[in-house]
Amino acid sequence: MALRTLGPKAAAALDQELMSTGAFSLDQLMELAGLSVSQALFKLQPPQKGNCILIAVGPGNNGGDGLVAARHLWHYGYKPTVYYPKQPKNELYQRLSQQLRDLRIPFTEDFSSQLSTTDFIIDSIFGFSFSGEVREPFPSVIAALRDSKVPVLAVDAPSSWNIETGPPDEGPGKGYNPDALISLTAPKPLVKWFEGRHFVGGRFLTQAMAEKYELDIPPYEGLDQVVEVPANK
């Protein structure tokens, strides 16, 4: 049985509910989301198999998850490099970036030139709130993700995919199929078109919230903050 999915409006409502009546702070949720991302990457690519990780960070919360993941990966023994071309004046993202600078994690301004020395890429550019157009400088980055032979783990959505209708018919995201996806809290409808390895993370969903939003709590094991699930086709 495939896990039930969460559309973009319901995902936004669930997030809002977690942070209001659910009493979570964005700091807390982002820490747990980014931790999940780092654990999925570890399962895909243990550090001894190659530890250079390039993290493409977008301007919103999906990017924030990538920043948190970069920090945890560093502590696991990886060598993360961060590409963060649009850095909003948001206090939380600035703090997460400072935490990376304090670990001497390099920030690069040139995504493509890093690819030849990268073992795995994390695509945390756009998440469930993405719709419409891919703005500069991200079209060329998404084209590089599409064309590169370096495997990619996408966070919540392959960037540029429509959350409900999946892969785009045109633009740089046409033909972009990452090797792995981590869905946060619950899979989004786009997973119907996704064919790679699929993880779910965000081990904080209550039974009551799962019932309200008609979701399944995935079968996490032991201490894991992430679980691999069958393709949602």
Place this chain on the structure above:
Amino acid sequence: MALRTLGPKAAAALDQELMSTGAFSLDQLMELAGLSVSQALFKLQPPQKGNCILIAVGPGNNGGDGLVAARHLWHYGYKPTVYYPKQPKNELYQRLSQQLRDLRIPFTEDFSSQLSTTDFIIDSIFGFSFSGEVREPFPSVIAALRDSKVPVLAVDAPSSWNIETGPPDEGPGKGYNPDALISLTAPKPLVKWFEGRHFVGGRFLTQAMAEKYELDIPPYEGLDQVVEVPANK
């Protein structure tokens, strides 16, 4: 080689530095600390060996770590019960408590009556900022921790122990020797007198901070947020 220790003044300074120039929020640090505590408990007592956990929560940040641990333990399949007799009007602690109520985790007002059905206790009453006197209602709770046959995991310090000079010569904490201790960020000087199993958690210390405070980064493995270390004698 035993890990170097962190005295109470230095621990307070390090915490303050993490939350100022280090750019961490208390929410974030408490989430990671509580997660470490939950992982140490899991290593001591996997849920299939008995999953009823009683968590004694004090009025400060040590208590907050216990609240976070309770939530993670619930997600791992434990049945936590929380004893939280002094609940300050602190927004963060209130939010962490709400997160537990939303999971239907019970709060008890009677610590002793729970002991007969408890498999493991977490002592998150007092941490590195404790000094001086144990105020009501905690003397009887610490006496119960001392006398109970249920094993105890203490968070950062066995409650009522002096952070620098260890076990007290009088009062309910005299003769209180928990089975296990998790030191957060770094062991405190009291570990010299501690004879149980010893864990270290808080996998966020930078090399620069470790050098500045003359600490060791403990040998974490894999994805673990906690590591068992030899006795610090």
